Amino acid sequence: MATAPPLDSTTVASHPRLTDSHGRVIHDLRVSITDRCNYKCVYCRTGEHGAQYPELEIDDYLRLIRVFVGLGITKIRLTGGEPLLRRGLLDLVRELVRLRTVERELLELAVTTNGHLLEELAVPLKDAGINRVTVSMDAVDAPTFERITRVPGSFETVLRGIRAAREAGLTPLKINCVLLRGFNDGQIEGFAHFARRENVVVRFIEFMPLEEGRLWTPEIVVPLKEIVERISRALPLVELPARDSSETARRYGFADGVGEIGIIAPVSQAFCGACSRVRLTSDGKIRTCLFSQVEHDLYGRLRAGASDAELAAYIVHTIAGKEARHHIGEPGFLKPSRSMVHIGG
Numbered sequence: 064m065a066t067a068p069p070l071d072s073t074t075v076a077s078h079p080r081l082t083d084s085h086g087r088v089i090h091d092l093r094v095s096i097t098d099r100c101n102y103k104c105v106y107c108r109t110g111e112h113g114a115q116y117p118e119l120e121i122d123d124y125l126r127l128i129r130v131f132v133g134l135g136i137t138k139i140r141l142t143g144g145e146p147l148l149r150r151g152l153l154d155l156v157r158e159l160v161r162l163r164t165v166e167r168e169l170l171e172l173a174v175t176t177n178g179h180l181l182e183e184l185a186v187p188l189k190d191a192g193i194n195r196v197t198v199s200m201d202a203v204d205a206p207t208f209e210r211i212t213r214v215p216g217s218f219e220t221v222l223r224g225i226r227a228a229r230e231a232g233l234t235p236l237k238i239n240c241v242l243l244r245g246f247n248d249g250q251i252e253g254f255a256h257f258a259r260r261e262n263v264v265v266r267f268i269e270f271m272p273l274e275e276g277r278l279w280t281p282e283i284v285v286p287l288k289e290i291v292e293r294i295s296r297a298l299p300l301v302e303l304p305a306r307d308s309s310e311t312a313r314r315y316g317f318a319d320g321v322g323e324i325g326i327i328a329p330v331s332q333a334f335c336g337a338c339s340r341v342r343l344t345s346d347g348k349i350r351t352c353l354f355s356q357v358e359h360d361l362y363g364r365l366r367a368g369a370s371d372a373e374l375a376a377y378i379v380h381t382i383a384g385k386e387a388r389h390h391i392g393e394p395g396f397l398k399p400s401r402s403m404v405h406i407g408g
């Protein structure tokens with residue numbers, strides 16, 4: 064293990080930013096706080112099993128996150144599984160709000176959710192200190208949506224959740240839609256109208272080989288270019304400038320100035336070169352890439368009695384080995400050991 068820098072406030076402030084061996088600064092931590100989910104989206108889950116990995120105590124997530132923040136993380140996204148299912152979520156958020164970045168600023172705190180419990184939790188999340196919520200939604204008509212989630216009544220429930228989040232001020236509200244050809248790509252134009260009508264930013268995501276089953280083929284991916292062309296035929300789009308270099312979505316505004324969409328194109332236009340992310344799984348393993356073949360047992364070290372300085376040294380060492388890029392669609396591509404729901408999207 065590399066020699067650990069002591070973690071007092073002065074040396075933390077002077078610690079070099081968490082940087083990998085490809086020169087990328089890592090400032091965005093995604094933490095899965097459960098791999099349980101109340102939806103069984105057909106492109107994600109086989110529907111046969113639920114949780115596969117243990118959950119940590121909320122205090123243990125907090126301690127690990129605190130060490131990451133001491134190393135330069137500025138943004139935390141809580142995810143899962145379905146993070147709103149996790150008991151203690153609001154307590155965790157209230158504690159995260161008290162942390163400061165190495166520059167002594169507030170952290171950016173976000174949640175990714177399927178929205179099923181958002182109607183009741185939007186105001187509590189906002190009050191606890193969450194800045195932004197991203198809701199996943201793969202169709203704008205109820206029957207298609209419910210065929211995907213395999214939960215009756217889910218469309219209306221999520222719609223109420225989205226509206227509650229917007230009213231609670233969790234804005235700009237982003238809606239993520241994963242597109243699969245021949246399955247829900249008929250929803251593209253409907254989503255463009257939905258974005259304008261509901262005053263939300265809809266972001267289409269190219270489907271990646273991260274499902275529990277074996278659905279993925281290159282042909283099933285609906286690429287960025289096709290999405291832009293299809294929407295533009297109905298509602299002309301203009302490309303908007305990126306807000307920062309590690310932004311995953313390409314942004315487009317509607318030409319009449321009303322509304323915005325985004326496209327996240329990890330397959331057709333990979334953005335690995337600008338990746339600023341690292342993930343912590345619900346059982347406390349570091350994943351340096353969605354497609355990592357190896358995981359790094361941070362929680363195992365905590366449980367064995369490691370000090371914060373030793374945990375920090377392990378994180379620094381692990382991040383240094385972050386993969387240069389993914390190899391989706393290349394010969395010899397290996398699916399990662401965990402699917403998206405068990406990694407944390």
Ligand code: SAM
Binds near residue numbers: 143175407
């Ligand atoms: N339950 C939460 C939710 O629904 O947002 C958080 C976890 S979910 C795994 C996070 C996101 O990953 C969702 O937007 C989901 O659609 C997306 N996702 C799942 N499988 C995917 C895949 N194979 N390719 C791209 N995105 C995927």
